[in-house]
Amino acid sequence: MMTVYAQYSFGGYKIFRLAENAVEEVTGLNRLGLPQSGIQLFSHYGIKFICTSDIDGNYILFVNDMPCKEKDDMGRSKTCSMLITSKDKADVPLMRRIAVMIAFELDVFESFFSSLFSIKETLAFNSTDFKAFFDSVCIDASMLSDRLRSTIAIKSNPIIIYTTSDAKTALEPLYNRFEKKNLRKGFLLKWDENTRNIKDNSIERIGFMPLIKKIINKIVTIWKN
């Protein structure tokens, strides 16, 4: 089973487990299954995105430091980060597909994911749309239509996007929770803060958001009927 966690600021930055009907805070006394490697990823900059497994056997898909709409007077945004994790090998192919989708169009995912949060009296998360996103990746084969995406999706090497000037600075702190040998075999991509995407011209955008919207609509229609 996959579990989703997010770091979001609600009265200060906190880590939450996002379940279908509840947003629960992770605390020292109530860890809610958050893996140790997840705490490390949530606590540091340097890694923008990682999809791999940790030394405790958790499969991990993590996206760091995504800007929310809300900005302060200096133009700085509140940010959120996301972790999907599973111990079940059966979840890996889907997680891998999602990872490839997100990694190649991070700016789109950033605005999608951050918009799922809203503050009414408490913190709310739109799990319906998030689930629809998952489902759309399962249903729609066109999302992995190009060679690059489909190849990376079926491989098992880590996918890592780093923000530091060189990859080494970003990777080194991870070696206590992730196997060094494995990380070194990863697809290493460099983050570009200006375009909010990876620096790689060979990757074509496929625009997955319209597809997701289509599927969300489809799901809503089915539900209505």
Add this chain to the structure above:
Amino acid sequence: MLGGRRVGKSTILAGVMETLGNSAALSSHFICEDSTDYKAYSNFSIKKKYRALTSMLDTQKPGTIFMTRGMGDSKIQKYNISIRLSDKPGRLMVDFYDVPGEFTNPQKVEFQSEMLPLISDCDVFIVGIDTPYLMECAESVNNAHNRITDLEVSLQNIIVKGKTDLKMVMLVPLKCEKWLECGDIDKVIEKVKERYGVLLKTLSAYPSMMVSILPIATVGGIRYKQMYPAMIVKRDGIYTGYSCTPEVGSEVVVGDGGRYKIQSPYSVGYDPEAKVDGVTIPNSWYELIPGVGYAPKNCEQTALHILRFLIVKTMLKQQENEKASDGFFGYIRGAMNIFLNWWNGIDYDAFKNLVAELQKEGKIKDSGDGIELYHICNEWKEVEL
């Protein structure tokens, strides 16, 4: 750097960077440089944050009130700051760990897994204190906002690895222009001693621990005006990010100082985020002090105190090394060499002489403006600069 959320921790370092170079007009002086890899930190350098704060001196108008609170960091940052002498080669590299205030809470998973190793690694602890909350709020509010009980617990994890393993904790009251200006800074210190009493006593009982109180003004021309309940502008019932004052005849002041008439679809509500551990925290509002502008005070003292500490710690290690050198404690010598790596390629004597000179000239302040060496450990007294 520890303390509550949004108290001004990151800004302390920015203030140091801006002022250290101008502080020591002696034979030579310090040059402070930041070689942090900001690519790793979403490009929000401490300099940028500082400029955002000081620019309010130009953008705000006298007679209006405004908030100075921007978005905070969500993760631990390590700043690589180097300090060198203007006329000597080699740089002293000092790593500053800047942590989100939330992580000071020992109940958080981030504290247990990421903060504990840092606390046992660091030599100096800078605790930021949000002075308006200390001076103007109920004890429970101040305690929650400045995370005092949390600090009492978390700083118990400082590890002193032997007599010469000197450590230092500095309590740094911030945003205290109002009290500095009218000669009331002693009242702030008194209150620090009262509210941080348990922490101060516990730390002073540690071996090889220096404890000081060092109030600083990072801006100078902006002073605390008053507290207002934390309100926020809503649009169609959804909270926007805009903080404001409570409504007075449907008018509010928003954080940037602008006045707005609240009308549909907008409304004003209590900020559901203005809570720390269940305690409701008000917002502090500021105003310009006419005719003052950018006038930081004692920012450089933070750095000078740290530099002096590093020199004294080195001297203690040297003494220990000399005592052991003709004996059979050869291994201590080895440990000593690792320690002196701090000074690799650096003219240690020049640093030491400059610090000693500054000390003699009274340029490293141990009193005045509320500055106080609260506890001086015996080891510290053993060496003379």
